[in-house]
Amino acid sequence: MDFITYFFACFTPLKIALMIGGAVGGILLGAAPGLSPTMAVALLVPFTFHMDPAEGLILLGAVYTAAVAGGSITAILINIPGAPANIATMFDGHPMARKGKAEKALYLSFLSSGVGGLFGVAVLILFTPPIARMAMEFGPAELFWLAIFGVTVIAGLSSGTVVKGLYAGSFGLLLSCIGENPVYGVERFVFSDMLTGGISIIPALIGLFAIPQIFTLVETIGQALEKQSFKAQKGVLREALGEIIRHPRQWIMGSVVGSFIGAIPGAGGQVAGLIAYDQSKKMSRTPELYGTGTPEGVISVESSNNATVGPALIPLLTMGIPGSPTAAVLLGGLLIHGLFPGPELFTKHADVAYTFIASMVVAQFAMAIFGIMISRYSHIVMNIPNIFMVAAVTILCVYGSYSVQNSMDDVIIMFCLGLCMYLSSRNSFSPAPVVLGLILGPLAEDNFSRGKIIAQTGDGLASYFLTGGVNMVVIALCAISIGWSIYSEWKMSRNNEARRAQATAATAASLSEA
Amino acid sequence: MINARKRLLETTVMFAIPVVALWMLDDISVDDAKFFPKYICYGMLILASINALQLWLYLNRIRPISWPTFLRWSLPFKGGPVPFPVRRVGMALGLMTVYVFAMETVGFYLSGFLFFLLSLLVLDPAKPTPAGAGRKAVNALIFMAVVYVLFSVMLGVVIPSGIAL
Structure with a gap:
């Protein structure tokens, strides 16, 4: 009832202008390689200090929502995720663009984002108390297994190379151990002073994804390879809407997965996108089309990553626990206005809290509408020659890495990781598992350490980590995920061998005829 | 093979x-x-x-x-059937390394402008001409001006200033 009371409070000219400005700005910031939603929101937090709390939060919320969706533009057009949440968008979005369906992929992305975002905000509004309770009931053991499940998913995503995918994920987990251990205060793998604070996610993400892409662009200067261009055509929007209507399973599953993952503190849009993609592939009638540019892949990922936005705010607003890195920055936006998250936020500052939540509904529409309008002209950006992209993206990468903590060390770490990834990518290693390991590493280790302490006072390690309904379900999901990936790899290799044999036979036949 | x-x-x-x-x-x-x-x-x-x-x-x-x-x-x-462009990738790597390590001393905007311009001049396979170099310098200047207005003026982000902007 409070929500309805305050819903109309966000329809003042200034607030509407802030929502539109935030949506457009967020899309552009999300689309810029290396500028993540976290950074976009972080950059804006100091500016909201001079605004009314509700107006400041409306701007931050609109930028947050739109930046997650805007990241899909670069993911689709130049194969660089604009935001961590768009990692899985590349898997089918970019192949679609390569097939000449860039416009359709972009429309699908914004429409799915709008649908998923609305679903997520509905969850935030309607199910705040039960979802927050459920997520908060997850103990260290459940959260540990959930993080491990996230890592096993990568095996399925690194199509054809399960071992390398798992190895890269483990390497990411190992990278997350660099620096001081928060529980025991001991430094690990610190062979240089710049590693004392560990590896920050944003510079690592920029380095792992953008630097190899920059070198690939350098390799292909003079050749039109990665840059995808298109001209807006009539009827594509209708076609995209048709795809959304034809694939309800994908966006329903994506929205549900996104909402569930988003409500769990620590997990975010990137994990939701990857899990939604994996599950969508497994439940599809045509899994072999995944990775080749199927609309189903884009719909499931984009609906899931935007569905995390609303639920990620549930633990933040109700208990002060941010559900994602961007939600953590939003927490700063609340605190600079003297607003402390918790039940009091909904009683003492109900006007701010509910106006902010209501504005998130309107922001989804603004994001979808302006996203579609902006994406029509994204081909202008894509007509820039590779050589310009190399220089501009490098400068943005350096700038993005530096501005997170105003640290040159981050720039050097970004550059070194990127160089290593470039060399590894030439040996079929993918950056996505490394990033996932790096993101989930602290979550896994922290909960493992806490679980270990609890287990030592109880029935022991095995009993604590290997029993309990949720634990067993997540462990089973881990096993199924790995087993399915191995089976898929075996099946793919068998199909490839059959195809190779057919091709050899056909060549031999044509040679004998000649 | x-x-x-x-x-x-x-x-x-x-x-x-x-x-x-x-x-x-x-x-x-x-x-x-x-x-x-x-x-x-x-x-x-x-x-x-x-x-x-x-x-x-x-x-x-x-x-x-x-x-x-x-x-x-x-x-x-x-690099398979297409020869790997060792020279071009090496030059890009060299430019990036110099840019990253010189940024703090030279300053973000000046080093960024020089990096942008040099990248366009060195990595472009087309034959360099004075008019082309001038156009590239203007492009580099416009890009850095946009970055300056957007991030330093509008968003007030702190960047390394070095000996110049």
């Missing part, structure tokens, strides 16, 4: 990373702090072993084992 040396190098690196990490963990006195990374390293060693086994099976299936043949660099490592 089997890219044996490339695969052997890859397998060696896959073993080397966890071995070095385990060696570095030896210095840590608190056992609990090395518990998690230690088990990750064990997992990586198992995966490296599986990869080595896959490599052995793969090589064995394609042709009989003949070690001297395996230790030959093969074409795919150099």
Whole structure:
């Protein structure tokens, strides 16, 4: 009832202008390689200090929502995720663009984002108390297994190379151990002073994804390879809407997965996108089309990553626990206005809290509408020659890495990781598992350490980590995920061998005829 | 063609990373702090072993084992049928390295402008002309001006100023 009371409070000219400005700005910031939603929101937090709390939060919320969706533009057009949440968008979005369906992929992305975002905000509004309770009931053991499940998913995503995918994920987990251990205060793998604070996610993400892409662009200067261009055509929007209507399973599953993952503190849009993609592939009638540019892949990922936005705010607003890195920055936006998250936020500052939540509904529409309008002209950006992209993206990468903590060390770490990834990518290693390991590493280790302490006072390690309904379900999901990936790899290799044999036979036949 | 040396190098690196990490963990006195990374390293060693086994099976299936043949660099490592642009990638790497390490001293905007301009001049395969160089300088200036207005003026982000802007 409070929500309805305050819903109309966000329809003042200034607030509407802030929502539109935030949506457009967020899309552009999300689309810029290396500028993540976290950074976009972080950059804006100091500016909201001079605004009314509700107006400041409306701007931050609109930028947050739109930046997650805007990241899909670069993911689709130049194969660089604009935001961590768009990692899985590349898997089918970019192949679609390569097939000449860039416009359709972009429309699908914004429409799915709008649908998923609305679903997520509905969850935030309607199910705040039960979802927050459920997520908060997850103990260290459940959260540990959930993080491990996230890592096993990568095996399925690194199509054809399960071992390398798992190895890269483990390497990411190992990278997350660099620096001081928060529980025991001991430094690990610190062979240089710049590693004392560990590896920050944003510079690592920029380095792992953008630097190899920059070198690939350098390799292909003079050749039109990665840059995808298109001209807006009539009827594509209708076609995209048709795809959304034809694939309800994908966006329903994506929205549900996104909402569930988003409500769990620590997990975010990137994990939701990857899990939604994996599950969508497994439940599809045509899994072999995944990775080749199927609309189903884009719909499931984009609906899931935007569905995390609303639920990620549930633990933040109700208990002060941010559900994602961007939600953590939003927490700063609340605190600079003297607003402390918790039940009091909904009683003492109900006007701010509910106006902010209501504005998130309107922001989804603004994001979808302006996203579609902006994406029509994204081909202008894509007509820039590779050589310009190399220089501009490098400068943005350096700038993005530096501005997170105003640290040159981050720039050097970004550059070194990127160089290593470039060399590894030439040996079929993918950056996505490394990033996932790096993101989930602290979550896994922290909960493992806490679980270990609890287990030592109880029935022991095995009993604590290997029993309990949720634990067993997540462990089973881990096993199924790995087993399915191995089976898929075996099946793919068998199909490839059959195809190779057919091709050899056909060549031999044509040679004998000649 | 089997890219044996490339695969052997890859397998060696896959073993080397966890071995070095385990060696570095030896210095840590608190056992609990090395518990998690230690088990990750064990997992990586198992995966490296599986990869080595896959490599052995793969090589064995394609042709009989003949070690001297395996230790030959093969074409795919150099980028397949299209020659790998060693010079261009090397120049880009050099420019980036100088840019990253000079940024703090020179300043973000000046170093960024110089990096942008030099990248366009050095990496462009087209024959350089004075008019073309002028256009590139204008492009670099416009890009850095946009970055300056957007981030420094509008958003007030702190960047390394160095000896210049």
